[in-house]
Amino acid sequence: MPKILIIEDEAAIRRVLVKILSEENDTYQVEEAEDGLEGVDKIKKDDFDLVLCDIKMPKMDGVEVLEAVKKMKPEIPIVMISGHGDLDTAVNTMRLGAFDYISKPPDLNRLLNTVRNALDRKELVLENKLLKKKVSKNFEMIGDSKAISRIKEMIEKVAPTDARVLITGSNGTGKELVAHWLHQKSDRSNGPMIEVNCAAIPSELIESELFGHVKGAFTSAVKDRSGKFEAANQGTIFLDEIGDMSLSAQAKVLRALQESRIQRVGSDKDIKVDVRVIAATNKDLKKEIEAGKFREDLYHRLAVILIQVPALNERREDIPLLIDHFTEKIASEHGTAKKVFTDKAIKLLQDYDWTGNIRELRNVIERLIILGEIEVTENDVKLFASKL
Numbered sequence: 001m002p003k004i005l006i007i008e009d010e011a012a013i014r015r016v017l018v019k020i021l022s023e024e025n026d027t028y029q030v031e032e033a034e035d036g037l038e039g040v041d042k043i044k045k046d047d048f049d050l051v052l053c054d055i056k057m058p059k060m061d062g063v064e065v066l067e068a069v070k071k072m073k074p075e076i077p078i079v080m081i082s083g084h085g086d087l088d089t090a091v092n093t094m095r096l097g098a099f100d101y102i103s104k105p106p107d108l109n110r111l112l113n114t115v116r117n118a119l120d121r122k123e124l125v126l127e128n129k130l131l132k133k134k135v136s137k138n139f140e141m142i143g144d145s146k147a148i149s150r151i152k153e154m155i156e157k158v159a160p161t162d163a164r165v166l167i168t169g170s171n172g173t174g175k176e177l178v179a180h181w182l183h184q185k186s187d188r189s190n191g192p193m194i195e196v197n198c199a200a201i202p203s204e205l206i207e208s209e210l211f212g213h214v215k216g217a218f219t220s221a222v223k224d225r226s227g228k229f230e231a232a233n234q235g236t237i238f239l240d241e242i243g244d245m246s247l248s249a250q251a252k253v254l255r256a257l258q259e260s261r262i263q264r265v266g267s268d269k270d271i272k273v274d275v276r277v278i279a280a281t282n283k284d285l286k287k288e289i290e291a292g293k294f295r296e297d298l299y300h301r302l303a304v305i306l307i308q309v310p311a312l313n314e315r316r317e318d319i320p321l322l323i324d325h326f327t328e329k330i331a332s333e334h335g336t337a338k339k340v341f342t343d344k345a346i347k348l349l350q351d352y353d354w355t356g357n358i359r360e361l362r363n364v365i366e367r368l369i370i371l372g373e374i375e376v377t378e379n380d381v382k383l384f385a386s387k388l
């Protein structure tokens with residue numbers, strides 16, 4: 001049942017609006033507020049599908065109400081009610097996020113069409129938010145062990161915020177998957193996610209890669225070039241293997257986090273960026289700090305939220321699920337029928353020391369699918385999976 005709040009200081013106008021809405025649709029649940037303060041208080045305490053708000057009111061005017069609601073609950077459509085002298089202000093409220101405006105006295109058809117359109121829009125916004133929460137199958141996190149369940153719960157809490165996250169864990173544990181979950185479940189999911197492998201970029205090029213450069217900044221800088229931070233504007237930047245970043249680049253990343261501004265190499269011009277930073281490392285950064293290889297102030301900036309991804313050996317109960325997942329995915333990639341692993345084969349794989357973690361498991365499963373028979377047995381595992 002759609003719930004509508006009318007914020008209007010003139011009782012006669014409120015009565016007219018309530019009457020029109022009630023006669024149009026008896027499923028509308030309509031509430032009233034006599035001024036802006038009362039209206040904002042009701043919105044704080046309850047959920048509404050639509051707000052009709054007068055512009056000129058005592059205590060708190062309609063523009064102030066609009067700004068307050070957009071900060072609290074931006075998904076609620078707000079239709080402004082304007083007197084003749086408020087039309088310019090009403091138009092300006094559209095720039096501030098109002099859905100539409102209607103003039104006094106309210107025209108019946110105009111009001112009802114606006115209300116229907118606003119409620120339809122609210123439904124679409126909610127559907128879109130639900131779709132955003134669904135993570136692409138390319139980045140599924142498989143497992144229901146306690147360790148993985150805790151990570152999933154943390155992601156659900158942290159993703160909607162802009163809090164910086166530091167993901168730690170050995171190579172091959174799935175740190176990248178955690179980063180993608182954080183982005184895709186966030187309000188930035190419509191924006192870009194830019195990945196930077198700090199270990200793969202030479203130290204002399206990392207600053208240019210991250211922040212861009214201007215023409216002539218160095219020998220090969222033949223034209224201006226933007227960097228990864230600019231590319232990630234309004235989205236997320238994932239700094240993988242940040243423990244391998246040079247101290248010089250660390251200093252610039254620290255400034256970018258502190259001031260939300262960057263400078264291209266060779267330039268003194270500030271560029272404002274709106275970027276969420278997620279970082280990952282397989283190193284013990286506290287030991288790196290003690291060795292003088294990593295800045296302590298940058299560590300504390302990055303590690304607002306710490307997520308430790310467990311090694312596969314610490315979540316062996318997830319291995320049967322991972323085997324099934326990889327079997328289905330690899331069969332689809334190769335265009336072959338899905339193969340079945342016997343219980344003994346699965347048990348043998350569960351007992352293996354997975355030093356290469358999930359990445360190693362995936363490679364072994366692919367080898368067994370290619371070389372084994374329709375049913376993968378314990379003997380196939382012993383024969384084709386090296387070191388088993």
